[in-house]
Amino acid sequence: MSQPPGFVDPNHPHHFCRLRKPIYGLKQAPRAWYMSLKQHLLDTSFTNSLADTSLFIRASGSTLTYVLVYVDDIIVTGNHSAIVEKVLQSFAQRFSIKDPTDIHYFLGIEVSRSSDGLHLMQRKYIMDLLVTNNMSEAKPVATPLPTSPKLTIHGGTPLEDASQYRSVVGSLQYLSFTRPDISYAVNRLSQLMHCPTQDHWIAAKRVLRYLAGTPTHSIYMNASSPVTLHAFSDAYWAGDTDDYVSTNGYVVYNGQHPVSWSSKKHRVVARSSTEVEYRAVANTAAEVRWLCSLFSDLHIVLPTTPVIYCDNIGATYLCTNPVFHSRMKHIALDYHFVRNQIQSKML
Known part of the structure; x- marks a missing residue:
């Protein structure tokens, strides 16, 4: 790194700036951010989960507060709204944060809450994926993969350009977070990414056709x-x-x-x-x-x-x-x- 224009000292041209914060985009920045956030949470009586290092818990009697961290996307929840509000205020005093709101969207997952429970879906993600691959008007099918014939490594003519196939399969892997019904299909298609053929591409498009007919399928968490x-x-x-x-x-x-x-x-x-x-x-x-x-x-x-x-x-x-x-x-x-x-x- 070099000195920014206007900051070079003519008497000490080889001196450099001391960074008091990591610069966004550097490889060490995410870890530095996590360590800073972790230390703040530990100082405020939270404990780091052994099962998941991105989860922090604070228990005081019957009051429980959870903080789930994914880089700079954070979920704060608990069984006492006033305590949750205090945690958000402590965040605001230590870090620059956006105005906290009720959860609606997290890491591409849409969240719909009601008194009865919680819906998790990726409808917008699916629609964007279909539009990107010109499949928004595709005819829906009932299953992600056909029962026969089975996909094989050497079945079909190799694709001249496999980039679109790999892009679609990679997108489907992220979609599996809320769609267990396509897990097997995505697993099978992922095994063929090194040498995809025309048959494999047809199978990938069939998964997109299945999603075109089921964009609102979601996981429902019933409160009772x-x-x-x-x-x-x-x-x-x-x-x-x-x-x-x-x-x-x-x-x-x-x-x-x-x-x-x-x-x-x-x-x-x-x-x-x-x-x-x-x-x-x-x-x-x-x-x-x-x-x-x-x-x-x-x-x-x-x-x-x-x-x-x-x-x-x-x-x-x-x-x-x-x-x-x-x-x-x-x-x-x-x-x-x-x-x-x-x-x-x-x-």
């Missing part, structure tokens, strides 16, 4: 829903005909609300459907344990033990029957931690 954790786990054994690697998926519910979901391809080939289902249950159990840790940081007590539902009898027996493990020695030991959680009554 019970606070319980339960998850559904499933796997698609050898579903990829190119390398026969399986895909596992799960969705975790807090009461009636889906709060976490994933569709992910395994790294190795599974030798049996029981093995791949067991691996899927283990991945789901890891996510459930993280959510339990997050709930603990939020001072939320779960009234019942979390439950994971699996549709494979062999995998269910494998979680509880140690004798059966003699047939499953090829499964990595780190997947057996789900059995220990069941025996310790944590699942």
Whole structure:
């Protein structure tokens, strides 16, 4: 960096300015901002969550206040409006902030609140995506992907310019935050980004056609829903005909609300459907344990033990029957931690 015009000292031409604040745009600026904000919150009796470093909690008796930080977008909430107002005032005294308002839009996610609950959707994001790709007038379809034929790596003619395909798939990945119904389709399309073909592009446009018919689909958080954790786990054994690697998926519910979901391809080939289902249950159990840790940081007590539902009898027996493990020695030991959680009554 060089001296700004008019600040060069003729007697000391090689001197430079000392920065008292990070300059916006430098690589170290976001971390410097986070450390400054974190120190302010810690000085005002907040504690940093162990499960999520962007979450800060302050508990005083029955009064709870939460601060969720994403760079310079911040959500402040709690169960006492006067305390929340004091936190906002302390922010205003320390930092330059915009006028705080009720949450309507956060990181591209539209939020609609009522006395009954909360709606989370990305309707505007979807409409902008359709307009950008000239699909706003596309004919809607009922499903994100067809059941047949299956997408393969070498199916179809390679695209001359793959930039639009990659741009669409990248946009769909962000859309998955509120649309678990497209998670598998996005996961499958993402595996083909290195060499997309015409068939892959048609499949990507089909997802856009599906979104054109469902732009207002959203996640609804009911205020009266019970606070319980339960998850559904499933796997698609050898579903990829190119390398026969399986895909596992799960969705975790807090009461009636889906709060976490994933569709992910395994790294190795599974030798049996029981093995791949067991691996899927283990991945789901890891996510459930993280959510339990997050709930603990939020001072939320779960009234019942979390439950994971699996549709494979062999995998269910494998979680509880140690004798059966003699047939499953090829499964990595780190997947057996789900059995220990069941025996310790944590699942």
